[in-house]
Amino acid sequence: MKTTLREHIAEIVSFSDEEFVYISSHFHYKKMKKNQFIIQAGQQKVNKYFVIKGILKSYYIDKDDREHIIQFAQPDWWITDYNAFFNNKVATINVQCITDCELLYISHDDLEKLSGEFHKMEHFFRVKSNAGYVASQERILTMLNLTAIERFNNFISLYPNLIQSIPKYLIASYIGVSREMLSRLSKNVTNHTK
Amino acid sequence: MKTTLREHIAEIVSFSDEEFVYISSHFHYKKMKKNQFIIQAGQQKVNKYFVIKGILKSYYIDKDDREHIIQFAQPDWWITDYNAFFNNKVATINVQCITDCELLYISHDDLEKLSGEFHKMEHFFRVKSNAGYVASQERILTMLNLTAIERFNNFISLYPNLIQSIPKYLIASYIGVSREMLSRLSKNVTNHTK
Incomplete structure (x- = not known):
């Protein structure tokens, strides 16, 4: 699965060829290998990444060295440390490639x-921020309210592509259950492991 | 504590008097009593509320009738069911006044x-959505990562005004501890109850 920035933006606003050439000149291409980092905690300046190809995770490492998954990203999605990006702060989380990735x-x-410069771009980014905000609020509700099996089913319905392509322990971390619990939850749903 | 919409917007963008008269004609004033609802689950259309005076909570009622606090709002803040508002969906959460409120x-x-109509308003609302998105992501991290005492201290530092004006059981619900646990956590920090 591969997507283009132009198609992605055109879902919300449209630009002439000339305008798009100018807009896309502000984006930069990056090819990354599995396990490489695009953002590391402590980093001074972070960029915002649009996924053309591959899967990434953002996560926080706590003082006991445990990894807490904040977000996954797949093609057509954006990922960054939003606090660091929007507020020009030092990164507190990591963003790492789970597979080989192509990014802008x-x-x-x-x-x-x-x-x-472009009211339409301001609109586009507002729509994206709204969507991110809504998704985060839904995740908070999920964490407050759903049982483990409900969180697992919710994950499958939200991310049907991810369930096949990321290691199970990451899904367990995201939905907040042990690996053993996840195996029990998933044994009737999927038989692929990675 | 009381705030005006104009001062609030002027923190980010400025408008002429004429522009602001036009902009503010799209906002409507509402005075609400303690315990009244501005949004109820199942409602078809929801508005977005700016708090002039008072304190509100948004919360979800689960199938076992338990209340899960999503957000508090105080003067100068916005509150709504963001999923219902942005995506024109039926409300799934409630927003209720904890005190008497004045709202736009x-x-x-x-x-x-x-x-x-106004690029500057699009910018203003994008900045607000970014801030909401960041706050939600921070809350997810808090829930994944902090202990009860850390969540309590975090709440105090984020919402110094709220700790004095809302019932303790709501704070307990927000930070995800029992009421008894909250009493133990707070006994050295505050001696006011309400």
């Missing part, structure tokens, strides 16, 4: 510049 | 109309 990234300054 | 609200259509 934009800096904070260039995103703000494009949003200022 | 705007409909989804009017927010989109103003965002289309």
Whole structure:
């Protein structure tokens, strides 16, 4: 599965060829290998990444060295450390490639510049922020409210592609159950492991 | 504590008096009593509320009738069912006044109309969505990562005003501990109850 930035933006707003050439000149291409990092905790400046190909995870490492998954990203999605990106702060989380990835990234300054130059780009990024905000609120509700089996089923319905392509222990971390519990939950749903 | 919409918007973008008269004509004033609802689960259309005065909570009632707090709001904050508002869906959560409140609200259509008519309003609402997105991601991290005492201290530092003005059982629900546990956590921090 592979997607283009132009198709992705055109779902919300459209630009002429000339405008799009100018807009896309603010994005930069990056090819990354499985396990490589695009953001590491402590980093001074972070970019925002659009996924063309591959799967990534953002996660936080706590003081006991446990990994807490915040978000997965697949083609057509955006990923970054949102607090660091929007507020120009030092990164507190990591974003790592789960598979080989192809990405486009934009800096904070260039995103703000494009949003200022094109009302339509400001609209596009507002729609994306709204969607991210809603998804985060849904996740909070999921964490407060659903049982382990409900969280697992919810994960499958939200991310049908991911369930086949990421290691089970990451799904267990995301939905907040032990690996053993996840095996029990998933044994009737899927028989692929990775 | 009381705030005005104009001061609030002017923190991010500025408008002439004429522009602001036009913009504010899309907002409507509502005075509500303690315990009244501004949004109820099942409602067809929801508005977005700006708090002039008072404190509100948004919460979800699960199938076992337990209340899960999603967000509090105090003067200068916005509150709604974000999924219902942004995606024009039926409300799944409730928003209720904890104290007597004064509010300004705007409909989804009017927010989109103003965002289309004024690039600066689109920018304003994007900045607000970014802030909401970041706050939600921080809350997810808090839930995944912090102990009860850390969540309590985090709550105090994020919401110093709220700790004095809302019932303790709501704080317990928000940070995900029992009421008894909260009493133990708070006995050295505060001696006011309500």
